[in-house]
Amino acid sequence: MPRENQKRGRRAEQKAQKQDAKRGYEETSDAPSAKRMKPDTDADADIDANQALEPFAENADYIPLDFEADDQQEEVNQEGSGDGIFFGLLDTEESEYFSRANEMLEANQFADAEEKNLFIESVYQEANGKELKIACSQGCSRLMEKLISMSDIRQIRRVFSKFIGHFLHLVQHRFASHCCETxxxxxxxxVMAKTPTSQQKQSNQEDEDAEPELSLAxxxxxVIEELEGNWGYLLTERFASHTIRVLLLVLAGEPVDVVSNDSVVASRKKERLTLPGADIQEDKMPPKKRSVPESFAPALKKIMNDMVSGLDNTYLRALASHPVGNPVLQVMLFLELSHFGKSSAKDPNSILRRLVPDESFEEGTESATFIRGLLYDPVGSRLVETMVRYMPGKVFKNLYxxxxxxxxxxxxRNSTAGYVVLxxxxxxxxxxxxxxMNLIITEVPGLIERTRLIVPRVLIERCVIRKVDTKPFxxxxxxxxxxxxxxxxxxMLKLDETAEDDREDQIMQDAGDEERGDERKRGGGGKSSVSSAxxxxxxxxxxxxxTVSGPLSxxxxxxxxxxxxxxxxxxSKEPTSSRVLQQALTLPTSTTQFRRQFTTRFQGHIIELALDNSGSHVVDSLWTAxxxxxxxxxRMAQELFQNEMTLRDSFLGRAVWRNWSMDLYKRRRNEWKDKAKGIERQPEGESNGARPKSKIELAAERYAAKQAEAASAK
Structure with missing residues (x-):
């Protein structure tokens, strides 16, 4: 007789027990509500009919199917906070295609710019009609950001037109908000470019691919019209706040910097999506203010008024310590003082006057209490930095x-208030x-002991600019x-680390971690990261x-x-300390006597340094020194020449060989000597240093002279 098909082992028994328990729970939980009483009288029927029109009471017998109410609720969600809007998901094939496209853009292995542009256009064609899905996708939203950053104006206008009508939801989305920012x-x-003339459509294009009629302005x-009425909410919304900051700066024509550590556009945790070869020239250029349409100025002013008009002064000051609202408040304060002029600070309804109504900042005033409360706050001190940097001179003098x-x-001395001091x-x-400087000098020993070196460094730089005597410092x-x-x-460079000091530092770190609730352990910061900083x-x-001649240097x-x-x-081999050696070899404060004694220390180690990532820069500085x-x-050039093959086999070595003009040293030694000494030898027969003329040029001149003589003879 065949055996019964049973699973063996403890796992199968445990699974069966869980299923039985779950089945029993469902039967017991559904039993009381399985039966429903049928209304017996007409009065009960009238009550049920009224319940269908009125809000549902608690524990109602049934919920009516009111499709009109559902449609109205959906419209409210679309016009309100944007909850419930779903653009759909990409299927498996689409996700795989866009993932491969993202990898190809990161690899950047295109033959030329034309091939790259064709690939981007093909990705746009594949993404036609799916732009909102891609922007809201966790895996593909990065691709949309990269595409936008590499697109031309025509493609940007096309994407912009697809986003119109959905910005209220997109700016609040975790992933789409970054696409809107980009x-x-x-x-x-x-924004100042005119709308291009309509082009003829190709035969394979659909109506959806037509060029948008609206200009970027x-x-x-x-976008401003879509977000109208929601500025107060978006001010402190987690994902929309950084997009709102970018929008404000764009409307003002200010440069948008998302890379700098001092930037208020994006947080330090923002993922930096960089592409090789993308915007290289633009990154090297210093940011500058852009011209914007005339309609942007009143729109910007209205947005800023709408953001703060509905807030009382108490809540507005509370935003100064709000982690999400503070950066937006910084941008608005910066635009108010720089874009609309510092005279706007005299307006009693301005942001600055509402934050600090008393310009005197005397002891006991409301403004003095507000400022002193923010000096030691990690979030609020950033707003004080913005005030100090941009407020009018008279107000700053009273504050100081x-x-x-x-x-x-x-x-x-304080790690937070020190930035306000800067x-x-x-x-x-x-x-x-x-x-x-005289007041900070008394705190120098404590600052050096706790490695709070940014205030002394900035003080030295400002003393050089203001020509203040630094001998006491x-x-x-x-x-x-x-x-x-x-x-x-x-x-100075934190190089003397003995075992005993390490043990004492570890004990101090453990004690500090216990007092601060083990913050450093939770943050993942160990001794290596602290020591590098x-x-x-x-x-x-x-x-x-x-940089300062005299006792400091x-x-x-x-x-x-x-x-x-x-x-x-x-x-020379450490990245941080090698910069000190480079400056010591090349700065004007470096004397010939110092360089004569110091450069001899490198002889015999030139090849070792030339093959090192940091040391190769020191070898380049030795050419100038x-x-x-x-x-x-x-002597150093001879050492490089004797190890030519070793240098040529290394990328860093080839760079050093080129910077030291070793090919010239190898073939034309006299010319190398002149170049090494900084002598520009003039060619024979040339007194002004011009290039000697070739035989063809001399013959052409003789022919031209003969033609001129013949013409004059006639």
């Missing part, structure tokens, strides 16, 4: 005199900067570091000191001369 940024340069005005001047030393130092005159730095020059440089700030401070130069050759080679020390340069 679209606004790349459409901004062409009209499209932006359409009553709230910052006497406390600038203690504020510089913006303050940028606006101080020579006398005020001298007084501020150099004395304070000398007392803060070790007297031994060899140890001083290691302290400390090395970077130490290197920047040393570079700033090298002498502290670094004397420390460099006190190091051994092994330490110098080690410094030895311009007046020819015998040192010649």
């Amino acid at each position: 679209l606004f940024i790349h459409a901004a340069p062409a 009209d499209m932006f005005m359409t 005199k009553n709230n910052i001047c006497e406390r600038i030393g203690s504020l510089s 913006r303050t130092l940028e606006r101080l005159g020579k006398d005020d900067l001298q007084d501020a 150099a004395k304070a730095l000398e007392n803060a570091y070790d007297k031994d020059p060899s140890i001083r440089l290691k302290q 400390e090395k970077l700030h130490g290197s920047l401070l040393a570079q700033a000191m090298l 002498e502290l670094v130069y004397s420390s460099l001369l006190a190091q051994s050759s092994e330490t110098i080679i080690k410094l 030895t311009k007046d020390i020819f015998f040192v340069k010649e």
Whole structure:
């Protein structure tokens, strides 16, 4: 007799028990509500009919199928917050195609620009009618951003037209909001362009592919109309706020910077989608203000008024510490003070006057209390930075005199308020900067000990610009570091790390983590990341000191001369410290005596450094450093020449070989010597340094002279 087909093992038994328990729960839960009482009287029927027209009562017997009410609710959702709008999903084949297209754009292995443009156009044809699906897709929204960033004006207008009518939902979408942001940024340069004339349609194009009739300026005005009435809500919406910031800057014609760390457009967590070869020239150009249509100015002013008009002063000040609303408030305050003129700050309804109604900032006033409450707030201090940078001079002087001047030393100690001190130092005159330096000097030992080096660095830079004497500050730095020059440089660049110091630092870190709720462990930041940041700030401070002639730069130069050759080679191979060596070799404060003593430390290690990523830059700097020390340069060139094949086998080595003109050294030694000494030899027979004429040119001149003589004889 055949056996019964049964599953074996504990997993099968557990699964069967779970199914039985689930089945029993469903039977018990459905039993009481399985029966429904039938109305017996006409009164009950009338009550049920009224329930169909009135809002549903709790525990109602049934829910009527009212399609008209559902349609009205859907229209409200579409016109309101955008909830419930669904554009559909891409099928498997479409997702695979767009994923491959994304990979091809990242690889950037196109033969030329024409082939790349044809590929982008083919992707647009495939995405026709699916733009909203792609923008809302988690996997394909990045492709839409890349396509927009690489599109021409015609393609941008086409995508813009497909988004029109849905911006209220798109700007609030987690993925589509980034597509809207990219679209606004790349459409901004062409807002002044006229609408192109309608082109003849190709035979294989459909009506949907027709060129949009609206210009980009009209499209932006359409976006404003779609978002009308929702500005107050979008101000603090998680995903819409960064898109709103971009829109405000575009309407004002201001450059939109999403790469800088100081940018208020995007957070530091924003994913940077970069493509090789995309906008290379534009990234190198400094951002500049763009011209915009005349209709943008009143529209921008109306948007800003609508955002804050419905908020009372208490709620507006609360936005200063709101993590989402604060960046938008920064942009509006910046535009109010820079775009509409600082005279707008006198308006009692302006954002600045509503935040700080008392321009005197005297002790006990509402403005002074508000500012002091934000100085130590990680979010609110950024708004104070914007105020300090752009507020009118008279208002800034009152703010500095009553709230910052006497406390600038203690504020510089704080990791949050220190950034407000930086913006303050940028606006101080020579006398005020001298007084501020005297107050900060007393805090220098504590700043050096806790590696709060950004305030000393900026103070040095501002003193150079304002021509303030830095000798007292150099004395304070000398007392803060070790007297031994060899140890001083290691302290500056964080190179002296002993095992005992490591253990003490670990104990201090553990204690600090317990006090702060183990924030550093949760953030994933370990000792390696902290030490790299400390090395970077130490290197920047040393570079700033090298730019000042006198005691400040002498502290670094004397420390460099006190190091051994092994330490110098080690410094040359580290990315942060190698920058200090490059500046020490090339800056005008570097004397010939220093370079004569210092450059000899590199002899015998040139090849080792030339093959290193950071050391190769130091070798390039040695070419400039030895311009007046020819015998040192010649010895280094001989060392490079003896290892020619080793250098040619390396990418970094070939760069060093080219920068040192070693081909000229190999073939025409005399010309290389002249170039190494900075001598421009004039060719024989030429007194003005012009290029000697060829035989053909000389013959042509003789022929022209004969023709002129013959013509004159006639």
